[in-house]
Amino acid sequence: MMLFLLSSKWIGFSLFATGISGMLLYDVMLPPTLSIWDKIGDLLANSMWNSLDSWALTALPLFILMGEILYRTAISTRLLNGLVPWLSKVPGRLFHINVVACSLFAAVSGSSAATTATVGKITLDELTRRGYDKGLAIGSLAGAGTLGFLIPPSLIMIIYGVLSDTSIGKLFVAGVVPGILLAIFYSVYIMGYSALRPGSLPQVEEEYTWEDRLIALKDLLPVFALIVLVLGGIYAGITTPTEAAAIGVVGSLGLAAMYKNLTLGNLKEAFLSAVKTTGMICFIIAGAAFLSQVVGFIGIARALSAYIASLHLSPYLLILVLGIMYLFLGMILDGISIVVMTLPIVLPIVQQAGFEPLWFGVFVVFMVELSQITPPVGFSIFVIQHIAKEDVKTILKATFPFFCIMVLMVVLVTIFPEIIFYLPEHMM
Template identity: 75%
Template sequence: MISDPLILALVLLGIMFALLLSSMWIGFALFATGFAGLLLYDVTLPPTISIWDRIAQILANSIWNSLNSWALAALPLFILMGELLYRTAISTRLMNALTPWLSNVPGRLYHINVAACSLFAAVSGSSAATTATVGKITLKELHRRGYDKRLAIGSLAGAGTLGFLIPPSLIMIIYGVLSDTSIGRLFMAGILPGLVLAGMYSLYIAVACLLRPDAVPASDERYTMRQRLVALKDLLPVVLLIVLVLGGIYTGLTTPTEAAAMGVLGALGLALISGSLTRAALGEALLSTVKTTAMICFIIAGAAFMSQMVGFVGITRSVSQYITALELSPYMLLFILGLMYLLLGMILDGISIVVMTLPIVLPIVVLAGFDPLWFGIYVVIMVELSQITPPVGFSIFVIQYISREDVATIFKATFPFFLITVFMVVLITVFPELVFYLPNKMLR
């Protein structure tokens, strides 16, 4: 039995990572760690209550409280919306609409990855769905036209992570539910940083192509203004869906869950109009939604149980007191947390990182004087980094499947965009108004 919460925390950390490295499902690993913490902690209980009674009580309360949330109902709806759009011709239409407008910009069609990912992120909520949907069209087309494959892959990997930052975002929904932060405010807070990050990606592409002109093939394609305006018709369905989903939230007419339901109807409408909604495609979308939702909810339940254990045995309080005693500056605390998130990103997916760390990290961050809304955007960007961090970067594996390139080549191509995303973390830390401007402006 262990009576010191800090020693217990180190033991449990070792147990959890051992279980994760054994290829156990993340949800099971979290539940097992919670059980281990309650069994190893030297706690005195009334004679009428056994440790198993207390474990059963904590288990039932944590699962019910974590999943009995109306806001969480938006999760499967946004997942379904992304799945439906993934199986339509939306990425092809986006490329057709954007090509005439980007033909004279330095870097030309490389910017399609950034623009298309930004637009698709605003209707999907998923980094993986954004990367896969845009990449399956753009990588092949850019290669056919003679564009440098490494820059094409890197721009896709970087821009694909915008699926978590530009709302609606699955990570923001999970963070909002777990931290009791307004999901609508989180959505608004992510817009400006998302657009700034997309702009920095495009700026890098333009500069890289000016320095290496051979990365862009020679082309005599010329488009008239009339052709460009006609091409916009392919953008109209996506723009309307963005307005449908986000407009209601920002004007206060709908909750995120209601907006998600409207988004599903809009996605179904787009799929019907494009003629790509077959019975098989609909069945695949529904089945994939059920699998993804069940996986996420299982992880959330496991994390909630572990969180209750962490509070029960006093780990959160002890860790907070220990960090306070170190007298770290708030920015040094953020730096240490950033290193922690980067390390976790090497072995865990983004959702697991959020649900596992938030119960311990959030009270410490709030105590240091940071707003939970701002920290939510910080966490989302760190989760973006986990998507392109070796060896478990999920977006990397998606791109490998699409491009058939080896992982080492993809990581090298992605590294400049990784550094740009790190710089974005610095930017919102130095200028937090990037996060607060829209929520404060629109809710006055």
């Protein structure tokens, strides 16, 4: 696997090639009458069909399309204009704009990269122009941008739900409280940083009246309406995630039309980008499904599970080991690849240790979030580098406190799993 990945092959291709190599090396015994290439062909076709023939997976391209349409609207500019009057009196003032704007955009896009890029393009230049410390602005964007994976609708949660046979609706609900808590922790850090370093804020404080704040609501209400439209039905048990995604696409088209950004060129770009992203993800999912079947036939998963069980690790020590493994993988792979590659082997071990798949789904999302801001392949780092025009070392230094806050949040949900289970138990 590492050999294929380091040779710059596509991740999906690397997964398929590793699976085929495994079958050739170990001559997996399916029907003994077939040649090895017939066995490979049969298993390949069967695993690809079974992994992609899922109605729940239909939500994936729809949420991607919704995010692509919103990415090409003026939603981020409107969010900034609407939030400025409301945040001007909060300790830390407009530093909170990244946290709040990313939280809101994450709730309608489902993508960490889209959230970071869309919000960052507007807020970084604006905060720097107004005299705010650029380092904290970059750090808060990097941390808050990863909320796109945790706050539903989350593309990672959809993929995890399909692969682990866990309710996607429950995963969405389970991510709400941890996502809000993480955003609050970010804001608390920003308040503390601003109090200790007053020079990080502009000396001139902008004044806004309650009339200004009420007028600004016209820019915020459409976003809140779309969030309620998409997620309200899921939480109320009225719509499935796939139906909510379809409603979200219609809602995003309505917003684009309202903001007068709905040109034929924008629409064409959004559809093409959604098709490319969906094709890439499905290729990786199909490759991972094939590899996981090969791993199962060869007996790697069973042997690994037996070996870990023989170590008699405590459940928390097991989670620590897995957390370190995910951090390492995050340095060389993107989040989706990490999930689809590790889940077939890791999930049975975790369940054997007594952890619920629902809890582990949120834990994995946190690990993927951390991988977004972990060098050298932290995707959010690259996005911010492109926007901020700063070197990687500066960005990593600014991001480190938010990385630590995220690690603290992982510790909290591990010690107190009720943070994850509370809403699913009381709402569904």
